[in-house]
Amino acid sequence: MFFCRLTILWVQILTFIVLLMFFMEGFLGFSFTFSKKTVALHSFLKTIIRMKKITTISELKALLQTDREKGLTIGLVPTMGALHAGHISLVNRSVADNNVTVVSVFVNPTQFNDKSDLERYPRTLEADMALLDEAGCDIVFAPSVEEMYPEPDTRNFSFAPLDQVMEGPARPGHFNGVAQIVSKLFYAVEPDRAYFGQKDFQQVAVIRLMTKQLNLPIEIVSCPIEREENGLALSSRNMLLSDEERKKATKISQTLFKSTTFVPEKSVEEIKAFVKESLSSDPVFRMEYFEIVDGDTLQSVKSWNDASYIVGCITIYCGKIRLIDNIVYKK
Ligand code: AMP
Numbered sequence: 001m002f003f004c005r006l007t008i009l010w011v012q013i014l015t016f017i018v019l020l021m022f023f024m025e026g027f028l029g030f031s032f033t034f035s036k037k038t039v040a041l042h043s044f045l046k047t048i049i050r051m052k053k054i055t056t057i058s059e060l061k062a063l064l065q066t067d068r069e070k071g072l073t074i075g076l077v078p079t080m081g082a083l084h085a086g087h088i089s090l091v092n093r094s095v096a097d098n099n100v101t102v103v104s105v106f107v108n109p110t111q112f113n114d115k116s117d118l119e120r121y122p123r124t125l126e127a128d129m130a131l132l133d134e135a136g137c138d139i140v141f142a143p144s145v146e147e148m149y150p151e152p153d154t155r156n157f158s159f160a161p162l163d164q165v166m167e168g169p170a171r172p173g174h175f176n177g178v179a180q181i182v183s184k185l186f187y188a189v190e191p192d193r194a195y196f197g198q199k200d201f202q203q204v205a206v207i208r209l210m211t212k213q214l215n216l217p218i219e220i221v222s223c224p225i226e227r228e229e230n231g232l233a234l235s236s237r238n239m240l241l242s243d244e245e246r247k248k249a250t251k252i253s254q255t256l257f258k259s260t261t262f263v264p265e266k267s268v269e270e271i272k273a274f275v276k277e278s279l280s281s282d283p284v285f286r287m288e289y290f291e292i293v294d295g296d297t298l299q300s301v302k303s304w305n306d307a308s309y310i311v312g313c314i315t316i317y318c319g320k321i322r323l324i325d326n327i328v329y330k331k
Helices: 002-023 034-046 057-069 085-097 115-120 125-135 174-189 198-213 236-240 243-260 268-280
Strands: 052-054 074-079 100-105 139-141 193-197 219-223 285-294 310-318 321-330
Touching (some): 052 057, 057 074, 057 100, 057 174, 085 100, 139 174, 174 198, 198 310, 198 321, 243 268, 243 310, 268 285
Parallel strands (some): 074 100, 193 219
């Protein structure tokens, strides 16, 4: 009861302040443009209006059209759900940069080349919505597969040479599926900015190129990797690891961190050998690849002088779970 009264009082005070700002702007010595007024009103309403859940593209477009007409900026964070602090760091960034933040939660079947991986991918929409609401997300877009793919998507993208290395050959069709869904989301939301994590290092490069190829006026913002205290990169897949595997998985990032301390004294080949040997000592791991690449072109480098931005990218199975991570060697 006490908290209820306190909330009502708080809302009344905020309403009073906003009304005062609108009607007394001349006396108070400043003047708002129409768009600034709308943005101020929108920010105020955000404190009392809850996040909306939308499942259809038509509803989403209608809602965002009104926001766009008011001059509000829109940020999009595409996700496959099972959200953790890594995803939320992207949402926080979008909320800070934009008036409206849309988070999509959709497990995209066309980017999975392994059916069992798609089937066991965690789905936790209720918990995701609670996290998103708390983070200040305005709209959660959680469509069905039929809504996003009313017809099979037959588009074939090419991102050569970016998609011909690492995840490209390791997961045939993966980036084509990513481009299919992200382009559909871009058309549905028409965001000013879209947020992606550097954890999926190659994906960010591919999305940047796709956005240019399609002439879309969207700023692609890449955000740093969020890690557990022990260094393990946060991933929705971590929840599929057993307790024992989760403990052992910390060795992946620890090995990457350690390898940076040998640069530039040890050669690129020696660093590759160090990482591969360190992680092959435990049979729980099965390395798919570890590549040291030019951070812009994603092509392998042979020496530390080959590029000004150099990144090590790893994909490794821990038990049955496929994990990815990367580390910057030079910037
Ligand atoms: P996903 O749901 O795995 O498709 O990821 C959605 C977005 O969150 C992608 O842009 C990822 O790169 C990003 N992401 C996932 N894990 C992390 C992390 N640990 N730190 C920062 N971003 C992340």
